[in-house]
Amino acid sequence: MKKRILIVRTDRVGDVVMITPMIRELRQTFPHAFIATLTRPSNLAIMENNPHLDVCLTDDLEKNTFWKVVKEIRKYKFTDALLVLPTERAAYQLFLAGIPHRIGVGRKIYEVITFMQSVSRNNYIPLRHEADYCMDLARRLGVKSDNLVPEIFVTHDEKNQARSFLESKGVKHDDFILVIHTGTKGSAPNWSEEKYLELIKEIFNHFDMSKIKLFLTALEMSPDFLSSVGEINNMCKTKYQIDSDIVLDVASELKSLRELIVFLSEIDLLICPSTGPLHLADALNKSCIGLHCRRNVSSAAHWGILNKVSVNLEVSESACKKFCSADQHQCGIESGLEVTTVIDAMKQFFKS
Numbered sequence: 001m002k003k004r005i006l007i008v009r010t011d012r013v014g015d016v017v018m019i020t021p022m023i024r025e026l027r028q029t030f031p032h033a034f035i036a037t038l039t040r041p042s043n044l045a046i047m048e049n050n051p052h053l054d055v056c057l058t059d060d061l062e063k064n065t066f067w068k069v070v071k072e073i074r075k076y077k078f079t080d081a082l083l084v085l086p087t088e089r090a091a092y093q094l095f096l097a098g099i100p101h102r103i104g105v106g107r108k109i110y111e112v113i114t115f116m117q118s119v120s121r122n123n124y125i126p127l128r129h130e131a132d133y134c135m136d137l138a139r140r141l142g143v144k145s146d147n148l149v150p151e152i153f154v155t156h157d158e159k160n161q162a163r164s165f166l167e168s169k170g171v172k173h174d175d176f177i178l179v180i181h182t183g184t185k186g187s188a189p190n191w192s193e194e195k196y197l198e199l200i201k202e203i204f205n206h207f208d209m210s211k212i213k214l215f216l217t218a219l220e221m222s223p224d225f226l227s228s229v230g231e232i233n234n235m236c237k238t239k240y241q242i243d244s245d246i247v248l249d250v251a252s253e254l255k256s257l258r259e260l261i262v263f264l265s266e267i268d269l270l271i272c273p274s275t276g277p278l279h280l281a282d283a284l285n286k287s288c289i290g291l292h293c294r295r296n297v298s299s300a301a302h303w304g305i306l307n308k309v310s311v312n313l314e315v316s317e318s319a320c321k322k323f324c325s326a327d328q329h330q331c332g333i334e335s336g337l338e339v340t341t342v343i344d345a346m347k348q349f350f351k352s
Helices: 013-017 020-029 041-047 063-075 088-096 109-113 130-141 156-168 193-206 223-240 257-264 276-283 317-323 339-346
Strands: 004-008 034-039 055-058 080-083 101-105 117-119 176-180 212-216 247-249 269-273 288-292 311-314
Touching (some): 004 020, 004 088, 013 041, 013 276, 020 034, 020 130, 055 063, 063 088, 080 088, 080 130, 088 109, 117 130, 156 257, 193 223, 257 276, 269 339, 276 288, 311 339
Parallel strands (some): 004 034, 004 080, 034 055, 101 117, 176 212, 176 269, 212 247, 269 288
């Protein structure tokens, strides 16, 4: 019987990116299988144009749509379901949809009640990458691969749209496109805006900004932060005697996740904490500098960039002991990861 596999992950952007390696490896292992995903509607853009998928289903997680999703799943007569991050809602949906072979993570009571098989993360000992933990479920179906590189697919037309957008912002063909994303929406430890402002000042001090365009993409940026950045931008324009802006806030112009993805597909370097945009750029094989806490849940070992053209920076063990709380529930990334460390990492990406 041909396998019909449903992969379920209904949490955040970065989490959903982590199932893209298992999608690819399932397709390579079962070339004739019917493979689908179930994600939140807001994350559907991550799966767009993925050649390894037959269909992408969504669940808005609203109470009144529970049975609608069950009926939609049931239509496809799936043989296997992989619940990558356990949720009670999804466990019952997969059970009620009549999928005979269901694999989850751990042994939650609702997984036991619904007779779900499981894999264990073994309390994250030894600590592995999130994509590797996701792949464990695919391995239970017979996948042998350890290829964990994530992937997102952007069309030629979309790339042309991104180039047109950049040109409208004054970007020339030989400009270096640098992006700093300052927000996490609480998903990971992060610097303060004051620290990011210090970074921007040091970038202007260390690099020739006449051939660099710096884009800011976080919706959480405060008016005071943007005002301070604007002052730096004006000083830099005066220094280089140019009329066009060097620093550009495009957060409000990227109106959807897909627009952000397409924009990131044409950049040269992203500096970002361990949050969604970092994992999007990783999956697009773009150069990144990732800023990570040392705690297991947020560390580079668990959530670091996987492509070969990037750098993961992490709070050192000594800095963690000095600046983090003893139980590591409070991360000291603000003091434990220095601006100079980021500047040094940047130097490998372009000449100062």
